[in-house]
Amino acid sequence: MNTVRANWFNRLLLPGFAFKAVVIGGGYATGRELAEFFLPSGPWGGLLGMLLATVCWSVICAITFVYAHTMRLYDYGAFFRALLGPASFLFDAAYACLVLIMLSVFGAAAGAIGAALFGWPELAGTLGLIAGIALFAAFGNEAVERLFKYVTYFLYAVYVLFFVLSLVKTSGLLKAQFALGQLTSGWAIGGLTYASYNVVGAVVILPVLRHLTSRRDAVVAGLVAGPLGMLPAVLFFVCMVAYYPAIGSASLPSDIMLSRLDLPAFHALFQLMIVAALLESGTGAVHAVNQRIAGVLTVRGRTMPPVIRLLVSATVLVGAIFVANRFGLVALIARGYRLLAYLFLAVYVAPLIGIAVWTRGRFSNRATPAS
Helix, strand or coil, rough: HHHHCCCCCHHHHHHCCCCCHHHHHHHHHCCCCHHHHCHHHHHHHHHHHHHHHHHHHHHHHHHHHHHHHHCCCEEEEEEEHHHHHHHHHHHHHHHHHHHHHHHHHHHHHHHHHHHHHHHHCCCHHHHHHHHHHHHHHHCCHHHHHHHHHHHHHHHHHHHHHHHHHHHHHHHHHHHHHHHHCCCCCCHHHHHHHHHHHHHCCCHHCCCHHHHHHCCHHHHHHHHHHHHHHHHHHHHHHHHHCCCHHHHHHHCCCCHHHHHHHCCCHHHHHHHHHHHHHHHHHHHHHHHHHHHHHHHHHHCCCCCCCCHHHHHHHHHHHEEEEEEEEHHHHHHHHHHHHHHHHHHHHHHHHHHHHHHHHHCCCCCCCHHHCCC
């Protein structure tokens, strides 16, 4: 563990920033996932679903962080060998599917943003995002952590500004929508489904947990991760309510809302923020794959140089482009993510909670090799 850099930020906030970086993705940042999982339950139902998802994230992150810290497991390969034993390949398969869908969504979103802002061919925006992800992932933990940190500051600032501008523009519509008190069924299912496939972010960001110094750090960092991950989504969702229910069918809700604000400079700033969110999410997902491979190489007495990290990243990213070009953004989220929610519940959440209950939260102090 690098004790020199084990300051309070790295111990308590960086894991939450990293978790937010992974879960924000293409659908969250553009509002598509919020429209898919929360908006159908109405304004109040959507907020309840988001609260439920936040609680689930915090609980699972805290348990995951404690387990990983206690057993010294800082890549998902080592983590699932300890958790599932010979069945750890099940998570590898599920995560491969998730990465494919995530990167496909990110590529499609980047292509759409490039076309909307600059009139580029959609492939140009996708390739630009891929180049950025590959470069950051090539330089390992330090570069990735700096990306998580500074993009988070930028992202929070833009979301807060968007929230304020939207309140000024649509305060009457928002009051009317929330005054109706609409609370339809399905908010619990929406919240649980959204939480289930996104909570995998807790193991994707295991490399940043090397800064933890105690079990208390792990618990606090895990509990804080849920709110840090959901805060921008809540601000965005409240703004979306002004255009409910019509905005629920939009492929890019953010584009509609920004057009209604009629502030070209802020529109461009927000789109830049979405690209930054796609960059950090994609980097987090690919970096986890690199760390998985690096863990195996370390056990064999070898290192993973930047050029190999770059090649692995580029291979994974380019492979995902073809999925992005074949299917639309909405279809990818609606058809792919729900199945992944069940997969991660089965191979990650259920076994982890089972061990926590069986041991009453007292995980073994025996360190597990990071192979």
